[in-house]
Amino acid sequence: MKALRNFINNVKPQFEKGGKFEKFRSTFGAFETFLFVPDTTNQNGVHVRDAVDLKRTMSVVILALIPSLLFGMYNVGYQHFHMLGQTDVTFVETFLFGFLKVLPIVIVSYVVGLGIEFITAQIRGHEVNEGFLVSGMIIPLVMPADAPLWMVAVSTAFAVIFGKEVFGGTGMNIWNPALVARAFFFFAYPSKISGDQVWIADKIDSYSGATPLALANAGDTTTYCICDCVSGFIPGSIGETSVIAIAIGAFVLLLTGVASWKTMLSVFVGGALMGLLFNQFGSEANHMAQLPWYHHLAIGGFCFGAVFMATDPVTSARTELGKYIYGFLIGAMAIIIRVLNPGYPEGMMLSILLLNTFAPLIDYCIVQANISKRKNRVKIKS
């Protein structure tokens, strides 16, 4: 550790103003602050006295994503060997297979995304923002295990450029970049991210690899029981399958206060209520409408979206009351899209993107309501 510090101190002058590599100052700064807590202190009024800066916040989210990632790797291997009917595969072999499948996707997502971040930071003369650390981890988790790497790269590039950098970088984006990447992938290359052919790595053609969500759409809820959906041994995107792994992540996020419990809770409440409503009044012929509400919450990307994407502090509503409204509408919209539009089996992605768009409007209405309420109070007194 000490040697590393010394090395950085040695090369630092070359990156400072007038140094040999002055151009790469932001890149250097990014690496230095990634490795060590910045040693510069503010000279004038400091308002927040806390050790947590953006990098540490992001690191907590990454930590919370680790259970889903590890389980996702194991599940990729499990689904593969399960399909082949091999039951005598050891735990290590299974995990290793999934690890080798998932790792390239993670690497591609990070290399492409961070590459673009660094280049734009250089062009603009900004410091490199750390926002992509989380997006780069979420993108692989919402991809199918068999996603072609170049498609992952194109989607990531599109998401970082058009979802984030054109708006001004981290903290300015309207939509969650990871979801923009997935939406781009979904609409650009639909055959590689939907249907029953893509969810199991190296699948043989004759085996049906439909996800529980697609099966439920066709009226089949017996192939995978609800316990499978909670434990996560089902085909699906890499990180979204296991409710338990996501719950561990949610626990970490809530314990550290990084994610808002209000948003998270209201997404689930919205989804559950909308599910119940469809159970009561939905048409008999629509299998999705008849799916019990708790089943709705367990399948597809509902949990993953609710915990890791709806709570994104940049794109979600910021007022406290707004968080309830925002979350509730996400949950409700996700179920509405699932039930009423069989063309888009996964409503969570579209519903979060839709509410991302409306989050500023929700905030605006709440702030304005508060202002007019207070104005009225003044009028009565005078």
Next chain:
Amino acid sequence: MSELFSKKNKEVFFTPIGLNNPVTVQVLGICSALAVTAQLKPAIVMGLSVTIIVAFANVIISLLRNTIPNRIRIIVQLVVVAALVTIVSQVLKAFAYDVSVQLSVYVGLIITNCILMGRLEAFAMQNKPWESFLDGIGNGLGYAKVLVIVAFFRELLGSGALFGIQIVPESFYEMGYSNNGLMLMPPMALIICACIIWFERSRNKELQEKN
């Protein structure tokens, strides 16, 4: 003759193609830019049709400009444009039936294209026929230019073809390349349009407004 191509007239002709482009700078006629640009051929036909219609509508209105009563000028302009659109649409049906089927209602909808009314109101009502003609051609070509650029990228990346001829070789598809389905949807036309605007603004400082 030298007066016909004076410096001022050249300016009238060239600014709409470049610095004062109707689509990328004035943001007019966006709707049809989204609708007909999935392939190159209809985009070119559309661009040419609009060019011809703007040019001749400009000339006719410019000739009539002193006799049109101010209160009903919009109706007069609409009648002229509608007549020209009908002629173009019939010509397309007669000589290029396939394309006219592809363009379907959008030829008829040229009448609602904001560029037309914009040019008639802003230019033809105040200027002589020859200048108006140049202005119409310039604006039409500026519109066509954007359409062709957008359609080029959309057809190339969306269907791997240009003018309906396969450009991306079969071996690419065997190696795992696949066409980008999003390119065939209207949202991508907006994004490509935005990229053109981005490119033009970063090259021409005078297009950037000061905040």
